[in-house]
Each structure stands twice: as structure tokens, then as C-alpha cells.
Amino acid sequence: MACGDAATTTVPDDRSGPETVAGDRAALDALRREIAHLPAKLRDVLVLRATEGLSQAETADALDITAKAVETRLARARARLTQKFTPE
Numbered sequence: 001m002a003c004g005d006a007a008t009t010t011v012p013d014d015r016s017g018p019e020t021v022a023g024d025r026a027a028l029d030a031l032r033r034e035i036a037h038l039p040a041k042l043r044d045v046l047v048l049r050a051t052e053g054l055s056q057a058e059t060a061d062a063l064d065i066t067a068k069a070v071e072t073r074l075a076r077a078r079a080r081l082t083q084k085f086t087p088e
Helices: 018-037 040-051 056-063 067-085
Strands: none
Touching: 018 040, 018 067, 040 056, 040 067, 056 067
């Protein structure tokens, strides 16, 4: 393309419409409710790892549990949430 030639490009519009935003909010609210209903031992690990961004070792230290317990509890929390949000 020579200098000065106009190139036509289409930039994708990744803005969400109102329906998508409302659906996203509803899904997020549902996820928050399910997290709140998890047993405290599972919820605490999930929140520290996924929301606060702590490492496995940091989470273990914060909760005074082993790294293996963090791994197990996180897997159980994710499995419960997956089960709740997977259609039958």
C-alpha cells in the first residue's frame, strides 16, 4: 500500500449491550451467592487465592494450614461451584 492510500479496516466493537451487561451482572450475583454458601473452610481458601491473589504458600500461612490443605480445599470449592453452574 502506497503512502497516502486510505485503508479501510473494521475495528470490532467489543462493547456489551444492555442485555449482555444485565446477564453478566446476574451471573456474577449468582456466583457471589454460591460462594457465600460454601463452607467457611472452602470459601476462605477460594477468596484468598482467587480474589486476593495470594499464592498457595501465602494462603496456607494466612489460614495456618498446610499447602496440601489449600490445594484440596480449593479443588473442592471449585468442584462445588462447577456443579452448581453446570446444566444437567
